[in-house]
Amino acid sequence: MTISRRQDATPMSIRPSGLTDRLPIMRQTYILLLLLIFAKLPGYSYYGNSPLQIENLPEEEIHVHTDKDIYFAGDMVFFKLYLRSGNARSHAHSSRVAYLSVNGKDGQPIARHEVLLNSQTAYGGIMLPDTLSTALLTLSAWTSKMLIDDTPPFRKQIVAVNRFDAGMAGFISENRPGKEILAPPSVQGLRTEFIPSVNGTFAVLLYTGKGCLPYIRLEKENKNIVITPERTGLDTSCREIIIARGGRVVWRENVSSTDTTVSYSIEPGDLGYGHLSLELKGQNNENVFEACWYNMIPATPVIDIFTDKEAYGQRERVLLNFRKQEEMTRVASASISVVKTESLLHNGPDIRQVLQRATEGCGDNMPCYRFMLTAEGFIPAELTKVASERYPELQPEILIVPELREPVISGRVTTAGSNEPVSGATIFLSAADSIANLQYSKTRQDGSFYFQMNEYYRQKASYVNLFIPGEEAGRYRITVRDKFAPLPFNPLSIVPHENIGNYLEEAAMIRRVMQAYDIRTYHNTPDIPGYVHYSVPFLYRVPTHRINTSDYIPLDNMTEIANEIVPDLRVRGRGNDISPVVICSRTRSYMPGLPVFFMNGVYVRNFADIAGLSSDDLAVVEILSVPWSFGSIRFNGIVSLFDGKGTEKLPADRLRTELETIPQLERVTFRNIKYNSRERNDPGIPDMRETLFWEPSALVDEGTPEDVIFYTGDLKGSYTIIIEGVTTEGEPFSGRTKISVN
Amino acid sequence: MTKYSLAIAILSIKLSTGIVYGQSADINGVIKDLNEPVLYGEVLNHHFQAVGSQFFIDGWSEGNIYHEKGGVSRNKMLQYNGYKDQLYWLNPSTGDIVILDKNLVRKFTIKMPLTADTVTFRKIEPVRTNNHDPAGSFVQVLVEDEISLYVMRKIDNTGERTIVQNERRVTLPVLEPRPVYIIRHPGNRYTNLHRMRRQSFINLFPETGNRLRDALQEKRNRVRNEKELIEAVVIANQIIKNEQ
Numbered sequence: 001m002t003i004s005r006r007q008d009a010t011p012m013s014i015r016p017s018g019l020t021d022r023l024p025i026m027r028q029t030y031i032l033l034l035l036l037i038f039a040k041l042p043g044y045s046y047y048g049n050s051p052l053q054i055e056n057l058p059e060e061e062i063h064v065h066t067d068k069d070i071y072f073a074g075d076m077v078f079f080k081l082y083l084r085s086g087n088a089r090s091h092a093h094s095s096r097v098a099y100l101s102v103n104g105k106d107g108q109p110i111a112r113h114e115v116l117l118n119s120q121t122a123y124g125g126i127m128l129p130d131t132l133s134t135a136l137l138t139l140s141a142w143t144s145k146m147l148i149d150d151t152p153p154f155r156k157q158i159v160a161v162n163r164f165d166a167g168m169a170g171f172i173s174e175n176r177p178g179k180e181i182l183a184p185p186s187v188q189g190l191r192t193e194f195i196p197s198v199n200g201t202f203a204v205l206l207y208t209g210k211g212c213l214p215y216i217r218l219e220k221e222n223k224n225i226v227i228t229p230e231r232t233g234l235d236t237s238c239r240e241i242i243i244a245r246g247g248r249v250v251w252r253e254n255v256s257s258t259d260t261t262v263s264y265s266i267e268p269g270d271l272g273y274g275h276l277s278l279e280l281k282g283q284n285n286e287n288v289f290e291a292c293w294y295n296m297i298p299a300t301p302v303i304d305i306f307t308d309k310e311a312y313g314q315r316e317r318v319l320l321n322f323r324k325q326e327e328m329t330r331v332a333s334a335s336i337s338v339v340k341t342e343s344l345l346h347n348g349p350d351i352r353q354v355l356q357r358a359t360e361g362c363g364d365n366m367p368c369y370r371f372m373l374t375a376e377g378f379i380p381a382e383l384t385k386v387a388s389e390r391y392p393e394l395q396p397e398i399l400i401v402p403e404l405r406e407p408v409i410s411g412r413v414t415t416a417g418s419n420e421p422v423s424g425a426t427i428f429l430s431a432a433d434s435i436a437n438l439q440y441s442k443t444r445q446d447g448s449f450y451f452q453m454n455e456y457y458r459q460k461a462s463y464v465n466l467f468i469p470g471e472e473a474g475r476y477r478i479t480v481r482d483k484f485a486p487l488p489f490n491p492l493s494i495v496p497h498e499n500i501g502n503y504l505e506e507a508a509m510i511r512r513v514m515q516a517y518d519i520r521t522y523h524n525t526p527d528i529p530g531y532v533h534y535s536v537p538f539l540y541r542v543p544t545h546r547i548n549t550s551d552y553i554p555l556d557n558m559t560e561i562a563n564e565i566v567p568d569l570r571v572r573g574r575g576n577d578i579s580p581v582v583i584c585s586r587t588r589s590y591m592p593g594l595p596v597f598f599m600n601g602v603y604v605r606n607f608a609d610i611a612g613l614s615s616d617d618l619a620v621v622e623i624l625s626v627p628w629s630f631g632s633i634r635f636n637g638i639v640s641l642f643d644g645k646g647t648e649k650l651p652a653d654r655l656r657t658e659l660e661t662i663p664q665l666e667r668v669t670f671r672n673i674k675y676n677s678r679e680r681n682d683p684g685i686p687d688m689r690e691t692l693f694w695e696p697s698a699l700v701d702e703g704t705p706e707d708v709i710f711y712t713g714d715l716k717g718s719y720t721i722i723i724e725g726v727t728t729e730g731e732p733f734s735g736r737t738k739i740s741v742n
Numbered sequence: 743m744t745k746y747s748l749a750i751a752i753l754s755i756k757l758s759t760g761i762v763y764g765q766s767a768d769i770n771g772v773i774k775d776l777n778e779p780v781l782y783g784e785v786l787n788h789h790f791q792a793v794g795s796q797f798f799i800d801g802w803s804e805g806n807i808y809h810e811k812g813g814v815s816r817n818k819m820l821q822y823n824g825y826k827d828q829l830y831w832l833n834p835s836t837g838d839i840v841i842l843d844k845n846l847v848r849k850f851t852i853k854m855p856l857t858a859d860t861v862t863f864r865k866i867e868p869v870r871t872n873n874h875d876p877a878g879s880f881v882q883v884l885v886e887d888e889i890s891l892y893v894m895r896k897i898d899n900t901g902e903r904t905i906v907q908n909e910r911r912v913t914l915p916v917l918e919p920r921p922v923y924i925i926r927h928p929g930n931r932y933t934n935l936h937r938m939r940r941q942s943f944i945n946l947f948p949e950t951g952n953r954l955r956d957a958l959q960e961k962r963n964r965v966r967n968e969k970e971l972i973e974a975v976v977i978a979n980q981i982i983k984n985e986q
Contacts, residue, residue, distance in 0.1 A: 401776070632835030
């Protein structure tokens with residue numbers, strides 16, 4: 001991935017084709033015909049322009065903005081999730097479901113959420129358990145479509161600190177930049193060194209190995225990059241320094257002068273966003289060295305943040321104003337946070353993009369980048385593409401499908417012994433409820449089954465089961481795909497600053513104060529948009545008969561209940577040899593075969609399992625005493641039993657598999673505080689907020705975020721204002737500025 | 743030579759991506775299955791004998807079912823029973839005739855045999871049709887505009903006839919179409935047209951006064967049949983729009 005390699009490459013179109021040159025024309029015709037025949041085979045056919053086909057769905061990426069990067073155990077992580085879906089024709093063509101997971105270094109999930117998107121965004125809170133040990137965590141987010149396309153998940157590293165944790169000091173010392181970061185091994189003969197600066201970023205020294213110019217120093221000073229070539233003053237064999245982007249020179253400077261004091265200032269935006277190379281050319285235009293790096297400062301920054309002042313007093317009003325840098329740019333959605341400046345290396349959206357994009361040009365397990373330029377400054381980064389770390393939870397035997405409307409659960413049916421896939425089997429999905437509900441799926445060739453789970457299933461215990469007679473149940477096994485398998489990670493981008501210890505001490509003190517005064521940073525909200533409308537998967541609407549057992553004398557078992565009080569249901573036989581049958585209410589004749597039973601809305605395989613239920617165990621019995629067609633299934637009568645106790649009591653069934661309830665998002669809203677003049681002068685309860693403001697859904701007027709007002713607290717220090725979001729073109733952006741509270 | 747090479751290259755790329763296409767086909771199959779709403783209802787296992795047809799169209803016709811909860815079941819074999827106001831679906835999996843649960847259906851279309859026409863039925867509230875089925879009634883859409891015209895393709899029992907069947911005399915009901923025309927006025931007010939007469943039609947629109955009468959007279963429309971009624975509703979709509 002170097003410029004020189006690209007220059008050397010001969011374009012494919014003009015490269016002579018030795019193979020085809022040698023082929024006689026008849027043979028080529030034959031090959032052509034053969035290929036045409038194959039092209040017509042199933043699997044090679046063209047899929048029409050139907051809107052809901054995988055070929056018509058754009059690639060997706062996720063971006064998540066969290067209110068800050070350092071949290072304490074028990075804190076709420078406020079987040080805004082943005083889905084970017086290429087050239088999606090409409091929201092119907094992009095995923096409606098995203099997955100959020102906070103994992104420890106061992107990959108075990110600490111928090112997991114299934115998130116329904118509304119207009120390609122979602123926001124909420126993730127509560128970090130208060131038992132967490134101090135550690136680096138990773139927040140991952142992905143969609144099923146990203147899994148299908150093998151698009152890497154969004155990943156952001158956050159720090160969780162437990163103030164009671166003895167290991168906090170150890171964590172700090174462990175995560176200080178060590179020799180391996182500050183003086184990494186040479187790559188392709190080029191030695192790099194990083195010198196820590198007070199703001200947590202680094203000056204970069206590139207050792208050329210040439211007498212003419214022993215090293216080049218790169219630094220970010222204010223907004224500009226400063227390049228200082230270290231000249232010897234005598235040797236003029238080094239001609240020029242070039243910065244190239246995509247093979248195109250974006251900056252060049254002659255360095256053959258013997259003046260040893262010259263530095264060059266470059267505006268990062270002039271270089272352009274993305275992959276860059278810094279090359280030193282000799283007098284004969286030969287490459288003395290080439291360093292590969294990455295600029296994360298957009299060529300055209302989207303939004304500038306302006307504050308009415310630079311320094312504020314305690315509990316003072318702050319007015320934020322946003323201005324577009326280019327008239328054509330239009331912000332689609334944005335989130336804004338104002339947090340106490342964390343003594344942590346920049347971990348903004350830019351780095352996260354690099355984690356995804358920078359590795360695209362790397363070979364497997366090959367170091368790709370030496371350093372990056374962030375909004376804060378240069379940081380060391382040696383990103384390596386490690387494909388196996390992307391989605392270890394993929395279970396390739398189960399096809400993953402995009403979730404365009406509702407979450408989809410999938411699984412497989414296999415034989416219990418040989419683990420062979422079972423195709424054509426009927427799988428039922430039903431939720432424990434006071435209505436008879438059913439979805440069914442026929443297993444595919446590979447034994448897989450799929451269900452779309454709408455809002456109806458939320459907060460309900462839901463089960464999948466095979467629709468087969470009881471005696472066959474032991475031969476099969478149902479496996480449901482785990483959507484949140486462990487996601488191990490290698491921490492890359494977080495390097496705590498020297499002052500992290502002080503920062504954490506202060507943060508721990510803040511928590512003690514907030515706990516003492518019982519101050520919460522959020523309040524619970526009743527509902528989240530997008531979770532309201534759903535359809536009930538009725539098995540039937542109106543039963544033929546509905547019997548309240550309390551209207552009758554107590555009966556000891558189902559045989560008595562059926563034969564005495566349930567019209568059209570009879571139980572024949574004695575002892576263990578009993579079988580139910582339904583009389584058709586239309587023809588008044590016995591229907592062939594067994595009726596199907598549901599208990600509290602859930603399919604019951606064996607009548608024997610419920611035969612002992614007395615009328616005290618049941619509140620309502622519904623019977624549908626007609627042959628009933630449900631899709632491709634025919635039921636010879638349906639009997640639904642409800643205990644009316646809300647206990648969701650079900651008879652035992654080895655094959656019945658309960659679906660794991662994926663936690664909902666915390667329905668919380670950040671508590672933005674407003675002060676009037678009286679409160680400002682009468683402190684009363686201390687205001688020790690580290691996050692002064694969090695607005696996940698900033699109002700946007702004609703493509704520009706509207707003005708925002710927030711109030712400072714009692715905590716003095718530096719605060720960072722961050723705006724993140726996406727433009728109408730789907731490009732993420734971020735802007736930041738700082739204020740101080742004295 | 744170059745053309746051959748190019749064609750081979752293109753086809754090779756196409757074939758090399760064949761696995762992806764194969765997987766796409768599987769994914770598309772699952773997407774289709776997941777978004778295919780399930781049809782359910784009672785299996786018809788009893789038959790009603792009568793003189794005359796119970797059906798809007800004898801025989802099965804292809805059509806689409808638009809579900810109350812939003813999905814569409816396409817290209818299903820359907821039959822509308824006007825005598826019972828029921829929609830029948832021929833279930834290809836079981837061969838059963840299924841009386842579709844009326845609560846399931848918002849509207850359906852049926853392709854008319856021998857023509858390329860498709861007729862649309864929608865479900866309206868029972869109170870609009872004097873029908874006692876709480877789930878509502880199916881009516882054919884003739885005009886849908888500010889003023890809409892629907893017809894309930896009702897088939898009524900108009901008497902009895904005794905016939906010889908298998909050497910036995912059986913008395914069967916006689917069924918005849920008795921369409922009921924329903925007009926939906928702006929503001930969702932419904933009225934029934936009891937007599938197919940121009941004056942009866944004009945009386946339904948007192949607000950248009952003589953303009954409707956003049957327009958119908960000009961078009962020589964006496965509102966004596968369904969075709970003229972449709973034209974009359976179109977004219978009434980034009981008058982209303984001109985007034986707006």
